[in-house]
Amino acid sequence: MSNFVQALTIVKPSSLSEFGSKIPLVTFSDIYGLDDIIQEIKACIIQPFQHPESYLQLGIAPPKGILLHGPTGVGKTMLCSALASETGVNFMLVESSQIRSKVVGESEKSIAKLFAQARANSPCILFIDQIDMLLPKRGTSRSTENTSDRIVTSFLTGKKKN
Secondary structure (H helix, E strand, C coil): CHHHHHHHHHCCCHHHCCCEECCCCCCHHHCCCCHHHHHHHHHHHHHHHHCHHHHHHCCCCCCCCCCCCCCCCCCHHHHHHHHHHHHCCEEEEEEHHHHCCCCCCHHHHHHHHHHHHHHHCCCEEEEEECHHHHCCCCCCCCCCCCHHHHHHHHHHHHHHCC
């Protein structure tokens, strides 16, 4: 039985093979200059994840996620990597180019599959890098098929199911 328990800490679900990623070997102590943000992440994500009963006793649903935004190179990927490492939960690092397709309807299917996979592997950190390329502001699409608007709608639908 002890071998089985030990294997559970090492083996990750095979359903993470398409979008999944190995938990990075980076911790918050490896990140410099973002102390305030790290404390906020610990308070808003790690604390509720580790002690959901504190929120439930107050009749509050614990937060289910955060949205990190900012220019390229400010540490968003590193913060998510450290969060995955610190919590030990499943980690899905997805590039927006893995989702976007030229075939009509395929991007929406990829988004639905991505969220279904994240739910099936819960608890899971889902990090979509360069999401601004995938989800522009609604109504700014220049395509006649309104592809961008459909992708945004699919993303919001998938997020809402969580």
